[in-house]
Amino acid sequence: MIAFHRVSLEYPRTGTKALYNVSLEVKKGEFVFVVGHSGAGKSTLLALVHRRLIPTQGAVYFAGQNLKALRGDQVAYHRRRIGMVFQDHRLLADMTVEENLAFVLQVQGVPRKEWPERIATALRRVGLAHKKRAFPEELSVGEAQRVALARALLLDPPVILADEPTGNLDPENALQVLDILKAAHQRGATVVVATHSRELLEAYPARVVALKAGQVVRDERPGEGGSIRVREGPDRGGKEGA
Numbered sequence: 001m002i003a004f005h006r007v008s009l010e011y012p013r014t015g016t017k018a019l020y021n022v023s024l025e026v027k028k029g030e031f032v033f034v035v036g037h038s039g040a041g042k043s044t045l046l047a048l049v050h051r052r053l054i055p056t057q058g059a060v061y062f063a064g065q066n067l068k069a070l071r072g073d074q075v076a077y078h079r080r081r082i083g084m085v086f087q088d089h090r091l092l093a094d095m096t097v098e099e100n101l102a103f104v105l106q107v108q109g110v111p112r113k114e115w116p117e118r119i120a121t122a123l124r125r126v127g128l129a130h131k132k133r134a135f136p137e138e139l140s141v142g143e144a145q146r147v148a149l150a151r152a153l154l155l156d157p158p159v160i161l162a163d164e165p166t167g168n169l170d171p172e173n174a175l176q177v178l179d180i181l182k183a184a185h186q187r188g189a190t191v192v193v194a195t196h197s198r199e200l201l202e203a204y205p206a207r208v209v210a211l212k213a214g215q216v217v218r219d220e221r222p223g224e225g226g227s228i229r230v231r232e233g234p235d236r237g238g239k240e241g242a
């Protein structure tokens with residue numbers, strides 16, 4: 001579903017080498033945690049899949065297609081296949097919960113008669129059907145994040161990318177978010193979650209890819225018991241402690 005082939009990414013303005021020679025494959029229907037210290041390259045990795053960044057070297061493939069080759073409308077079409085969740089909910093403040101969801105359906109060209117059913121299903125999945133008329137500021141942080149998940153899952157995208165989705169949440173809310181991601185995974189989605197949270201890793205045994213200073217230093221599937229499959233590369237002057 002997603003493949004990185006010797007991908008390096010250098011941010012042009014600062015010259016920061018955020019990823020270095022990363023090769024990685026995520027199969028359809030996998031659930032993967034991406035871990036690593038702050039600055040290790042987790043967000044950069046997800047941004048490459050979302051095609052907000054293009055590799056400096058190497059290639060990122062999505063469903064067999066080199067993302068670098070996408071042009072104009074194809075980029076928008078590509079992003080429609082991905083449900084993206086961030087640490088902050090990014091809901092539109094002047095719209096109610098249901099209006100936030102309807103806005104996505106409108107932008108995606110979904111026929112208006114389908115909206116009520118789709119919105120109801122999405123809110124039911126995150127346990128917030130009763131909050132559809134609330135504005136974001138009237139929600140708790142955990143509820144707002146669950147609405148963000150409802151929005152990301154609204155069109156049942158085949159791939160979900162979550163970048164620190166529980167970073168602002170207490171453990172109970174974090175586990176609710178994880179449950180929603182697990183349910184999407186069990187419905188068949190491929191899910192990649194960048195996280196610092198040990199609790200999440202313990203709550204859902206899944207593949208764990210560890211980044212350090214922009215390189216994959218560990219890639220373990222459940223039951224592999226800590227085998228290191230990818231060794232650290234030579235020191236290339238990466239961020240200390242990252």
Ligand SMILES: Nc1ncnc2c1ncn2[C@@H]1O[C@H](COP(=O)(O)OP(=O)(O)OP(=O)(O)O)[C@@H](O)[C@H]1O
Nearest residue numbers: 011014016018037038039040041042043044045239
């Ligand atoms: N837009 C940018 N321009 C320049 N450098 C950047 C940019 N975004 C990130 N970086 C740098 O790239 C490296 C990787 O950052 P990235 O955000 O991918 O790490 P991360 O693992 O997601 O960190 P965190 O857990 O803190 O979110 C860091 O050294 C960071 O400072």
